[in-house]
Amino acid sequence: MDPRPALVAAPRAAAAAPGRPVNVLLFAVAGAVTVANLYFPQPLLAAVARGLDTSERTAGAVASAAQVGYALGILLLVPLADTARLRRLTSVLLALTSVALLVAAAAPDVVTLALATLALSTTTVLPQILTPVAAVLAGPEHRGRVVSLVGLGLTLGSTLSRTVSGAITDAGGSWRAAYVVAALATAALLWVLPRRLPERLAESGDANERRSYARTLAGLPRLLAAHRALRVSALLGACVFAAFNVFWAVLAFHLASPALGYGPGVAGLFGVLSLPAALLSATAGPLADRFGPRAMNATGLAVAGLGLGVAASLPYSLVALVTGANLLLLGVSTSQVANQARIFAIGRDVAARVNTVFMLSTFGGGAAGSLVGSWLYTAHGWSAALLLAGAFVAAAGLVVAVAARPAVPSCVPDATGEAGG
Structure with a gap:
């Protein structure tokens, strides 16, 4: 075919x-x-x-x-x-x-x-x-x-x-x-x-x-309890998006620092300069279909970690910062696609609701990353903020490693009344 x-x-x-x-x-x-x-x-x-x-x-x-x-x-x-x-x-x-x-x-x-x-x-x-x-x-x-x-x-x-x-x-x-x-x-x-x-x-x-x-909304926590795949994806989404938001929350401040001295226009250009990674992220889907979400999660986390490493090692190089931003975006997008491919395999009757749980977890992690990252940058600077982002990526890697172990069958009924795993 x-x-x-x-x-x-x-x-x-x-x-x-x-x-x-x-x-x-x-x-x-x-x-x-x-x-x-x-x-x-x-x-x-x-x-x-x-x-x-x-x-x-x-x-x-x-x-x-x-x-x-x-x-x-x-x-x-x-x-x-x-x-x-x-x-x-x-x-x-x-x-x-x-x-x-x-x-x-x-x-x-x-x-x-x-x-x-x-x-x-x-x-x-x-x-x-x-x-x-x-x-x-x-x-x-x-x-x-x-x-x-x-x-x-x-x-x-x-x-x-x-x-x-x-x-x-x-x-x-x-x-x-x-x-x-x-x-x-x-x-x-x-x-x-x-x-x-x-x-x-x-x-x-x-x-x-x-x-x-009301019953539809009340069933959201039960979905999380019933499906291990949803729990794994929700944790990964929160960790990865937290790392992503740490970087973008403090980037404008870093670019405006005395060592660089750039205005908001340059910070805004980073969105356009990250388009190569955005376009390349379209390849993550076919690869997830072929190799599975776990392999693509691991790949995405490695790429995101590399991007943070590049941006941290050469903090005053625009080329390094743009390269790091692209690698981070590519890694996060790859992980996002893999996580959604995993949760949508749970079942068509709950597809929108599992996406709700996943996105709420992802946005929650992102909000935490922005808040803590901004505070850490103000107190300790660029390197400390990126170290925090790296810690979130490492936590996501730990989740992938733990999730690789065989799942214990769950007897918790999901929102449709059937047991999930």
Whole structure:
């Protein structure tokens, strides 16, 4: 069987979407457009502060609102993908996000803008719904490949959105223009995306729909207790993303230090300069399909550790810092793909919920890494911060080593009422 069509359309999944192939390109583009809503405002905060006559520190609340809203959306909305009608859920989320973006564009003050940002970031969780949908429809033979291609769209969307929003603001003369363009791009997906999705993700759709919303959320801890694969991936995701966020949280401070003396423009360029690693990360999926998640986790951790080592050994070389950033991004992306390939093998009926648990753990680790890394850099400098990042990578390596031991069968029932392992 020729695997090449999976790059555009993965095999058909009769139970979830009879006669419908997975349009990976559409999923990747939709993920890029929606995840961009979280990141495009970041370079606009100074313009927002001037336009709304407030301090830059106060305008920074907009960026914080985006992260809080996204975490809330992952917890409260993503699990619905296992039980709801996907086309309806997707249409509602896209419509609400588009409206919230327009409200943000017309915001008369920073409070309104922050509240609109909180709302739009809560409903723009479509990337975390599309990823498990694509993985389920692709089937086990192409799961890693499809997850990595959709993930590539998310990486490009989050990276390039900052550059695009800055260019739109310069061309339009106002930060509001970027919000209007984002609203139009998000609304355009309403005409294309829902009709290309299956009606339901789970095979037992009618039974799942009768499950109460409260019961769906209450079942999340049981999933973690029932499935060793989910516990392993959640721990790895937290450790790896903590290391990643330590590096990026302190990079701008390090570049601005007297020894380097670079401004925020150079720090912003690191996102674009990391594109080679983002593009190369698409190879992680096919390799995970071939060699398995464990091998790719080990590879990703080795690459991430190498990147931190390069950045730590030559702290005042821009070439070394860019090289380290690329290696770290490649390693983290490889590990992320491997972890998601592992959890999506648990079962299609719980695909969205296991992704919820995984992403909450990952973001929790990232938040801890940012907080502790920033404090450590302030107190002890660049080397100490990167040593902390290296410790997180080492902890992830320990998890991989322990997980290599044979699993003890679990008798804890999962959210579907069956024992997991």
